Amino acid sequence: MPFGVQIGGAPHDEATLLRIAIDYQAAHPYWAEAPPEPLSAVGQNNGAIGDLASGPTPVARRVDPGARAALAPGIPIDATRGSRGAVVALRVTDGAQIDRFDEASRRLLVESEYRVSSASDRMGLRLEGAPIAPPDGGAMLTEGMPLGAIQIPPAGQPVILFVDHQTTGGYPVIASVASADLSAVAQLRPQGRVRFERITFDEARRLLRLQGEAIDAASRFVS
Numbered sequence: 001m002p003f004g005v006q007i008g009g010a011p012h013d014e015a016t017l018l019r020i021a022i023d024y025q026a027a028h029p030y031w032a033e034a035p036p037e038p039l040s041a042v043g044q045n046n047g048a049i050g051d052l053a054s055g056p057t058p059v060a061r062r063v064d065p066g067a068r069a070a071l072a073p074g075i076p077i078d079a080t081r082g083s084r085g086a087v088v089a090l091r092v093t094d095g096a097q098i099d100r101f102d103e104a105s106r107r108l109l110v111e112s113e114y115r116v117s118s119a120s121d122r123m124g125l126r127l128e129g130a131p132i133a134p135p136d137g138g139a140m141l142t143e144g145m146p147l148g149a150i151q152i153p154p155a156g157q158p159v160i161l162f163v164d165h166q167t168t169g170g171y172p173v174i175a176s177v178a179s180a181d182l183s184a185v186a187q188l189r190p191q192g193r194v195r196f197e198r199i200t201f202d203e204a205r206r207l208l209r210l211q212g213e214a215i216d217a218a219s220r221f222v223s
Helices: 065-070 103-111 179-186 201-221
Strands: 087-094 114-116 124-128 149-151 159-161 173-177 193-198
Touching: 087 179, 087 201, 103 173, 103 193, 173 179, 179 201
Parallel strands: 087 193
Antiparallel strands: 087 173, 114 124, 114 193, 124 159, 149 159, 149 173
16 A cells, blocks of 8 residues: 655754665566666656655664764764754865875865855765865866865865765865765755864774774664
């Protein structure tokens, strides 16, 4: 039987996740043949308001509040999630072109507060704030770009490359968001406030390891 699901607004985070076990090909045969939407929508059905889905009754799972806190050991939840009004602190490591930026530009990145532009999307989060002077006017030979790279284009406004980012780019990278904080990037809203904290590569690897251990440990809270 068809069923409807009503989801309210997310009080703290940018996204609300809904998981439903369903055989899409059996329920909607055209899904298997429809080309995916460019920015990762599924087939031709983009989950419009009012849509109905056929399938078994979904099973609710409860997550203990203690599990959520464990996902960021020793770090306040508000510092790692997109809470409304909170300044989200993103930890970053030095970028590939860090040596080409002068000392004033390096300090400006970690001493400034930025806002997420409404022009942001899954390719990149465009930030608005104190402009950072890029070396050589922001031009360089195209090279590979990692997830979380912070590019400085000619206008000087940082751009955080995200999940649908291009594989190569021609703007210098001053820093990269630590892998442990990429989930916090996903929760940023337009007009959200963000600042950067520089850490070492060893610290970034330690945080990622701790996060993985915390996620494994949190699985026992799921019932």
